[in-house]
Each structure stands twice: as C-alpha cells, then as structure tokens.
Amino acid sequence: MLYDLVIKNGTMVTSGDQGRLDIGIKDGVIAALAPSIDPELATEVIDAQGGYVTPGGVDAHVHLAQEFNSGPSGGAGMCADDFESGSRSAICGGTTTLIAFAMQNRGDSSLLQVVEDYHAEAMKTGSYCDWAYHVIISRPDMQMLKAELPVLVDQWGITSVKLFMTYAALQLSDYQLLDVMYEARKLSITTMIHAENGDLITWLTGRRLLLTHLTVEKLEEKGMIDPGYHAESRPPIVETEATSRAIVLAEMIQNPILFVHVGSATAAKVIRDTQSRGYPVYAETCPQYLHLTWEDLASSPTALKRFHSPQCFENSKMICSPPPGPGKSDQEALWTGLRNGTFTIYSSDHCPFRYNDVRGKAVGVLEHAASMADVTCPIDNEHVQEIVHGKTGHFKYVPNGCPGVETRLPLLFNYGVERGRITVERFVELTSTAPAKMYGLYPKKGALLPGLSDADLVIWYPPGRLDEFSLTNEHLHHDTDYTPYEGMRFGNWPRYTISKGKVVWKEGALLGSPAAGKYLKRAASQFTKAAVESIASDPARVATWLYQ
Numbered sequence: 001m002l003y004d005l006v007i008k009n010g011t012m013v014t015s016g017d018q019g020r021l022d023i024g025i026k027d028g029v030i031a032a033l034a035p036s037i038d039p040e041l042a043t044e045v046i047d048a049q050g051g052y053v054t055p056g057g058v059d060a061h062v063h064l065a066q067e068f069n070s071g072p073s074g075g076a077g078m079c080a081d082d083f084e085s086g087s088r089s090a091i092c093g094g095t096t097t098l099i100a101f102a103m104q105n106r107g108d109s110s111l112l113q114v115v116e117d118y119h120a121e122a123m124k125t126g127s128y129c130d131w132a133y134h135v136i137i138s139r140p141d142m143q144m145l146k147a148e149l150p151v152l153v154d155q156w157g158i159t160s161v162k163l164f165m166t167y168a169a170l171q172l173s174d175y176q177l178l179d180v181m182y183e184a185r186k187l188s189i190t191t192m193i194h195a196e197n198g199d200l201i202t203w204l205t206g207r208r209l210l211l212t213h214l215t216v217e218k219l220e221e222k223g224m225i226d227p228g229y230h231a232e233s234r235p236p237i238v239e240t241e242a243t244s245r246a247i248v249l250a251e252m253i254q255n256p257i258l259f260v261h262v263g264s265a266t267a268a269k270v271i272r273d274t275q276s277r278g279y280p281v282y283a284e285t286c287p288q289y290l291h292l293t294w295e296d297l298a299s300s301p302t303a304l305k306r307f308h309s310p311q312c313f314e315n316s317k318m319i320c321s322p323p324p325g326p327g328k329s330d331q332e333a334l335w336t337g338l339r340n341g342t343f344t345i346y347s348s349d350h351c352p353f354r355y356n357d358v359r360g361k362a363v364g365v366l367e368h369a370a371s372m373a374d375v376t377c378p379i380d381n382e383h384v385q386e387i388v389h390g391k392t393g394h395f396k397y398v399p400n401g402c403p404g405v406e407t408r409l410p411l412l413f414n415y416g417v418e419r420g421r422i423t424v425e426r427f428v429e430l431t432s433t434a435p436a437k438m439y440g441l442y443p444k445k446g447a448l449l450p451g452l453s454d455a456d457l458v459i460w461y462p463p464g465r466l467d468e469f470s471l472t473n474e475h476l477h478h479d480t481d482y483t484p485y486e487g488m489r490f491g492n493w494p495r496y497t498i499s500k501g502k503v504v505w506k507e508g509a510l511l512g513s514p515a516a517g518k519y520l521k522r523a524a525s526q527f528t529k530a531a532v533e534s535i536a537s538d539p540a541r542v543a544t545w546l547y548q
C-alpha cells in the first residue's frame with residue numbers, strides 16, 4: 001500500500017494555513033497532502049467528517065517523576081505523575097511531545113549525572129509519546145558549566161536550561177544568572193527564566209524573630225498563612241520586578257531569554273515593551289493564568305470559587321508560582337498577549353501534586369504541625385479527605401504547581417478558538433509549531449510537512465458532534481486526584497490523537513502504549529539562534545566590549 005493511514009474530509013490546519021486537504025501517512029511520517037487521496041491506496045482510513053485536523057501538541061513545560069522542594073525550608077513534594085502516567089494523560093488531551101525538566105539539586109555537582117539519572121527514571125516506565133529534557137541549574141559552578149554544557153548539547157541534544165530567581169533551594173543570584181546566561185549564549189542554549197523576586201517573597205511572608213519588638217507584622221505574624229494567602233505573598237510586582245531585572249541582565253550580555261509561566265498582566269507588559277524596542281525576549285503563559293484568579297466571580301464553576309477563601313486547605317489545589325493574577329482584567333491582558341504575539345508559546349506547566357497525599361499538597365499541613373490543632377475548614381466538603389480534613393496549613397510548605405497536561409489543548413481550543421479569542425491557526429502556532437521551533441524540534445514536530453514531519457495529529461470533533469459536558473477529574477488520565485478546572489464546560493475535545501502514524505486515543509479510548517515514545521535529541525532554537533546573530537547593541541545597556 002502507498003499509505004498506512006489516510007485521513008479524509010478534515011480541515012487541515014497549520015500555523016499559517018487551513019484547507020480541505022486529505023493527509024496520507026506512511027512509516028509514521030506525513031507522506032502527502034492533497035485535495036483528495038484515493039482511500040484504496042491506504043491500509044486504514046479515518047473520516048474526519050469536517051473536523052479540524054491539527055498537528056499534535058508540543059508541551060514544552062511539564063514536570064514528571066520529579067521531587068520538588070518549593071517551600072523555603074519545607075518538605076519536598078513528589079510529582080504525582082511519572083513518564084508513563086504523564087504521557088498517557090498528554091495523549092488523551094492531544095499532546096504528542098513533552099519536554100520535562102531534569103533538575104539539579106544543590107548537592108549535585110554534575111549535570112550529566114543528573115540527566116543520566118533522570119533518563120533512567122523515564123526509561124523505567126517508558127512514555128506514550130516522544131519526549132525531551134530541559135535542565136534546571138541550581139549550582140552553577142563555572143568549571144562544571146564549561147565542561148558539561150557542551151556535552152549536554154552534543155550528546156543529549158539538550159539545548160535549553162531553566163534558571164530560578166526564587167525558591168531557597170533553587171534561587172540564583174544576579175551574578176550566577178549572568179554566569180549561566182553567558183555560557184549558554186556561547187552554545188546557543190535557550191535560557192528559560194522563572195521570574196519572581198525570591199527575597200521579596202521571603203520578606204513578605206516573614207520570619208519570626210526571637211526579639212519580638214523587632215518583628216515586622218508580615219503575613220506570618222498576622223496569622224495569614226492558610227493556602228488562600230499564597231497569592232498575597234506574591235503580588236504581581238514580585239514577578240514584574242524579576243522580569244525587568246532579568247531583561248537588564250540578559251541584555252547586558254546579549255543573551256535572548258524566554259520567560260516561563262508568565263502570570264501577571266504587568267510582567268507581560270514589561271515583556272511587550274522590551275519586544276517593541278526590538279530586543280529578543282520570548283514568553284510562555286499557561287492555562288492557569290487564563291482561567292484562575294485570586295477571587296473568581298460568582299458565576300465561575302464551584303471549584304474556582306474556593307481559591308483564596310481563607311482558612312481552607314482546599315485552596316492549596318490552586319497554589320502555583322507565580323500565582324494567577326488578582327482579577328479578570330489580568331486574564332484579559334494575557335488573552336491579548338496570546339493574540340498580539342507577546343506570548344510565543346503556551347504550555348501547561350503540568351506540575352501535579354496529589355491533594356490527599358503525604359508527598360503532595362498535604363505537605364503544607366504536615367510540615368506545619370501547629371496548624372493541625374483547633375482550626376477547621378469552614379467549607380463542609382466531602383471532597384476534603386482524611387489527611388487534611390478539618391486542618392489548615394501554611395502556604396509556604398505547600399508544593400507549588402497544578403496538573404494540566406491533558407486539559408491544555410482542550411481549554412485553549414474551547415475558550416480560545418471556539419469563543420473567537422484566537423484563530424485556529426494561532427492555536428496551532430502557540431500549542432505546537434512555536435514550541436517546536438523554540439526548542440529545536442521543528443519540522444519533525446509542530447508541522448505537517450510531507451517527508452519531514454512525524455505524523456503527530458489531532459482530529460477534533462466536527463461542530464455540534466460532541467455533547468457539551470462538565471469536566472470532572474474522572475475524565476482525565478493523570479495520576480492526580482483533582483483538576484483545577486473541575487466543572488468547566490467543554491464542547492470539543494480531541495476525538496483522535498495520532499502519534500507517529502498510530503492512533504493512540506480514539507473517542508475516549510486509550511489505544512497507545514508506553515513503549516512507543518522515544519527520546520528526542522534537540523537542535524538549537526530557531527528563534528534564539530537567529531536573534532543572537534542579529535541583536536543591535538546599545539552601549540547604554542550592553543557591555544559591548546564583552547565580545548570584541
């Protein structure tokens with residue numbers, strides 16, 4: 001047969017075009033696009049019945065099989081998903097490529113060892129889809145950077161690093177940020193920045209001093225420690241200041257950077273202004289910033305109304321950093337940023353911690369034993385399980401992050417494309433094509449180019465074909481015991497997910513296998529490599545002599 005699979009009668013969409021084209025697939029690769037392909041030439045045929053056919057999602061920001069110590073001194077949470085369950089959840093929501101984080105802890109002197117160990121974790125379970133790694137650097141010894149970064153690029157195809165400006169266990173000083181950015185620039189490594197001012201957060205949260213007359217009345221002293229107050233410890237200026245500072249550092253040494261999980265309208269504005277004067281700054285936002293706020297409106301689904309209500313541990317489900325913005329106007333500003341190009345990519349930041357688990361959100365109760373006495377949650381909710389029932393906790397010990405790898409594409413399709421906020425082409429660009437280009441996977445991923453692109457595809461339901469439904473956690477395939485998007489309405493969902501030519505998800509049935517995914521070595525970013533070569537230097541901002 002000429003084709004293993006032909007998809008007929010779909011509206012094929014790329015980041016630039018759409019059209020009624022049939023798609024022929026052979027040996028896991030896109031083989032042909034044509035107005036009509038003879039079904040007799042194919043072993044298998046799928047009738048898309050007029051639904052959109054989009055490239056499979058590339059989720060460039062997921063945390064899997066990762067222990068994450070996000071409190072200042074708090075116990076570490078363990079991600080609920082490993083590569084098997086995380087990738088299973090991904091394909092059921094239309095994502096066919098994942099980039100996860102191999103994380104260096106301060107005790108790890110070798111990044112190569114970190115990557116080898118993390119890779120062993122991934123290989124233990126396998127993955128339902130292809131995957132790659134970024135590396136988190138928390139101990140940037142110069143000798144190690146010089147010796148190991150080139151090996152990471154050459155042998156592992158790891159061409160991106162993430163640096164933190166907050167979290168005691170991960171925070172780098174400005175000096176250290178410059179050290180890494182400088183080495184990264186030489187190797188065309190993309191520098192991803194978690195921009196929050198860690199000192200500001202620690203100060204606002206407060207430390208109890210022995211000499212009480214020296215105590216400033218901060219959140220802890222005021223007893224404002226329940227999970228709902230997490231956002232108070234990180235008002236938007238915390239992210240905005242760090243974003244501005246990182247831009248100054250990057251520009252000084254001419255290193256293009258990408259801001260991950262941008263949550264506030266004001267940080268987005270700083271990024272937009274910098275882009276407008278021509279400096280290459282890239283940015284990512286995530287579903288939690290488009291759909292959650294400090295205080296959701298009464299018309300929102302019930303789960304979201306709980307966010308930020310005091311004295312209820314259930315708010316810990318929504319704790320992520322940066323936190324979502326205070327109100328609806330922040331969300332609208334981020335939607336604008338998705339439309340006008342401020343945001344290059346849209347990722348999930350899937351960082352799943354079970355609610356009812358001693359290694360999950362409940363760390364925030366257990367690490368804060370004092371809170372276990374006397375305080376009761378005012379919400380009488382049967383979902384509040386034994387570990388945390390009737391308890392409060394301290395937000396600073398709660399592992400940060402929300403699950404979302406499976407809901408990423410459906411949320412943007414339903415609330416972006418179907419509600420007219422973005423075009424379907426922009427949807428493809430944000431969810432697939434741009435992340436593939438950003439992280440050196442294009443055109444194997446993120447495109448539908450005959451002979452060049454893997455046959456990773458999503459076929460959506462034609463309009464009106466799927467009955468609208470309210471999401472519950474039972475719909476999802478992660479190993480997490482909640483979704484922040486409980487109760488939200490969906491009128492479309494990936495009908496089929498196809499990974500390297502194989503149907504892995506079909507109308508609610510999981511068909512894939514964790515043996516199918518392969519590790520991807522990546523090339524340099526197509527965006528930042530070009531940018532480094534074309535940056536114009538302003539001696540008022542740039543150490544122009546550095547490269548002379």
Ligand code: URP
Nearest residue numbers: 194320321349351400401
């Ligand atoms: O709260 C978040 N975003 N948790 C995930 C870890 C990170 O910083 O990406």
Ligand code: ZN
Nearest residue numbers: 194260261321
């Ligand atoms: Zn982060």
Ligand code: ZN
Nearest residue numbers: 061063349351
């Ligand atoms: Zn993250």
